[in-house]
Amino acid sequence: MNIRIYSWGLLVVLIGGWEAFTRLSGLSSLVIPTPSAVVEVLWGGLTIGYLWPHIWITTIEMLLGLSLGCGIGFLCGVLLEENGFLRRLLWPYIIASQVVPKLALGPLFIVWFGFGMTSTVVITALICFFPLLENTLTGLHHIDPQKRELFRMLGATRLQALLRLKIPSGLPVIMAGVRVAVVLALVGAVVGEFIGGRSGLGASIIAAQGMMDSSLMFALFIIITLLGMIFYQATIVLERWLLSNHLKGSDP
Amino acid sequence: MSFVAIDGASFAYQGGGDVVDRVDWTIGEGEFHCLVGRSGCGKTTLLKIAAGLLPPTQGSVHIQGLEVRAPKSQIGFVFQTPTLLDWLTVMDNVLLPVSLKRAVRPGDRDKMSELLSLMGLDGLTARHPFELSGGQQSRVAIARALITEPLVLLMDEPFAALDAITREELQDDLLHLCDMRKTTVLFVTHDIAEAIYLGDRVAVMEQGRIRHDQIVDLARPRDHDVRFSAAFNAQCLEVRKAMNNPVTEKSTP
Ligand SMILES: Nc1ncnc2c1ncn2[C@@H]1O[C@H](COP(=O)(O)OP(=O)(O)OP(=O)(O)O)[C@@H](O)[C@H]1O
Ligand SMILES: [Mg+2]
Numbered sequence: 001m002n003i004r005i006y007s008w009g010l011l012v013v014l015i016g017g018w019e020a021f022t023r024l025s026g027l028s029s030l031v032i033p034t035p036s037a038v039v040e041v042l043w044g045g046l047t048i049g050y051l052w053p054h055i056w057i058t059t060i061e062m063l064l065g066l067s068l069g070c071g072i073g074f075l076c077g078v079l080l081e082e083n084g085f086l087r088r089l090l091w092p093y094i095i096a097s098q099v100v101p102k103l104a105l106g107p108l109f110i111v112w113f114g115f116g117m118t119s120t121v122v123i124t125a126l127i128c129f130f131p132l133l134e135n136t137l138t139g140l141h142h143i144d145p146q147k148r149e150l151f152r153m154l155g156a157t158r159l160q161a162l163l164r165l166k167i168p169s170g171l172p173v174i175m176a177g178v179r180v181a182v183v184l185a186l187v188g189a190v191v192g193e194f195i196g197g198r199s200g201l202g203a204s205i206i207a208a209q210g211m212m213d214s215s216l217m218f219a220l221f222i223i224i225t226l227l228g229m230i231f232y233q234a235t236i237v238l239e240r241w242l243l244s245n246h247l248k249g250s251d252p
Numbered sequence: 253m254s255f256v257a258i259d260g261a262s263f264a265y266q267g268g269g270d271v272v273d274r275v276d277w278t279i280g281e282g283e284f285h286c287l288v289g290r291s292g293c294g295k296t297t298l299l300k301i302a303a304g305l306l307p308p309t310q311g312s313v314h315i316q317g318l319e320v321r322a323p324k325s326q327i328g329f330v331f332q333t334p335t336l337l338d339w340l341t342v343m344d345n346v347l348l349p350v351s352l353k354r355a356v357r358p359g360d361r362d363k364m365s366e367l368l369s370l371m372g373l374d375g376l377t378a379r380h381p382f383e384l385s386g387g388q389q390s391r392v393a394i395a396r397a398l399i400t401e402p403l404v405l406l407m408d409e410p411f412a413a414l415d416a417i418t419r420e421e422l423q424d425d426l427l428h429l430c431d432m433r434k435t436t437v438l439f440v441t442h443d444i445a446e447a448i449y450l451g452d453r454v455a456v457m458e459q460g461r462i463r464h465d466q467i468v469d470l471a472r473p474r475d476h477d478v479r480f481s482a483a484f485n486a487q488c489l490e491v492r493k494a495m496n497n498p499v500t501e502k503s504t505p
Contacts, residue, residue, distance in 0.1 A: 154323075155352065
């Protein structure tokens with residue numbers, strides 16, 4: 001028997017249980033809406049179309065923040081790995097900045113960049129920056145010493161060693177960083193909108209909260225989950241493609 | 253005139269004693285020298301010093317009269333482990349030394365195919381290293397070292413992972429190739445018979461020093477029958493005895 005059938009069956013049971021619970025318990029639908037109400041709101045929002053602009057905005061913020069954060073994080077990682085002086089100089093600061101809760105900087109960014117997309121993108125980028133920086137540093141650093149010797153023996157330049165040895169061999173670790181960043185990017189975008197967004201899924205949740213519309217909140221929650229899953233799957237596909245030439249223990 | 257000259261070279265790893273201790277050795281042009289010795293006696297370290305990968309703490313290495321301070325392109329090196337790049341195909345691994353220098357030409361591809369078939373690896377060019385057996389991987393590494401036609405070849409137990417038959421075939425191929433190209437070779441091995449079969453001269457190393465230096469005066473080209481000759485066995489026995497000797501007996505220079 002296929003385990004997937006059970007997985008889907010479990011979902012049906014959970015939703016059925018939820019529906020039964022909300023109908024029989026007599027709790028106010030303001031506290032917990034029935035699944036059917038949530039689906040109705042969701043369906044309405046998607047067909048009438050008022051949810052699409054919000055989905056679109058959050059997606060763009062996430063993509064922008066993700067690519068900015070990953071790009072800059074990767075480049076900084078390469079720079080610090082190649083320049084030992086810079087690395088030793090900046091290391092304490094990098095450690096310090098890692099423990100700062102980046103979302104707590106949200107209000108400051110609103111002062112700097114105003115309400116709206118820019119501050120959300122900046123927060124998202126900042127959150128994505130660190131996993132990429134750290135994984136790039138780790139990935140580029142732990143190279144088989146024998147392979148380094150091979151490249152020295154072959155008279156490779158530093159740039160060649162970077163592009164043809166270090167980055168390809170660190171790629172699995174770097175891609176693991178990207179996967180972490182994707183998950184964090186969605187958190188960053190949604191919470192960023194909580195703090196400083198005018199539109200987007202996070203801002204819509206705050207608006208729904210203001211109207212005590214818990215069905216809408218659940219509908220938005222489902223959309224965010226789906227969005228996250230799509231991005232995560234896309235990353236996995238990208239990773240498979242990039243690493244298809246690497247030795248992999250688990251995948252056949 | 254010596255082609256490779258190692259003069260009083262010593263080396264100590266960080267915080268350790270001398271692993272290579274004032275080694276003198278010269279190899280004439282086109283000669284094939286073998287280095288044997290127990291595990292951990294410093295063979296790999298000596299080979300890396302000769303390659304310019306490790307700077308000697310004392311002494312020097314000269315190739316064609318020029319001091320070796322860093323790895324040079326006329327030296328080919330075969331590491332003790334295959335050290336292939338997992339993300340490249342066999343073909344790209346073999347062509348790596350070329351592609352780091354310049355664009356790969358069709359002639360290079362021909363040479364690669366030729367070397368791979370010499371190594372008995374026809375039909376595996378499109379595979380990745382993790383799809384090869386250990387012995388196949390080490391043969392790819394040998395092909396990679398040969399593609400640039402280096403003047404000097406430093407080989408660290410290249411045949412250790414091979415079965416007896418394949419090994420004998422590759423020994424003959426290597427001798428033939430080096431003879432054709434007039435390559436100067438320093439070849440590390442654990443196998444005394446291999447050292448005698450391949451070498452013009454055999455050095456026995458012990459605790460960082462060369463303890464024994466033996467000229468192998470068997471006629472070339474050597475064929476498989478020579479392995480069963482009395483002269484061959486006498487040569488093996490001499491090396492074997494030198495390896496057995498306690499340090500004190502031969503240590504006076
Ligand atoms: N990177 C290193 N750091 C410290 N010590 C080392 C290092 N590499 C080797 N050694 C030590 O130096 C000695 C000589 O090592 P080397 O690799 O030259 O031996 P070897 O003769 O090649 O041995 P084998 O036949 O097992 O390959 C050994 O005792 C080893 O423990
Ligand atoms: Mg060794």
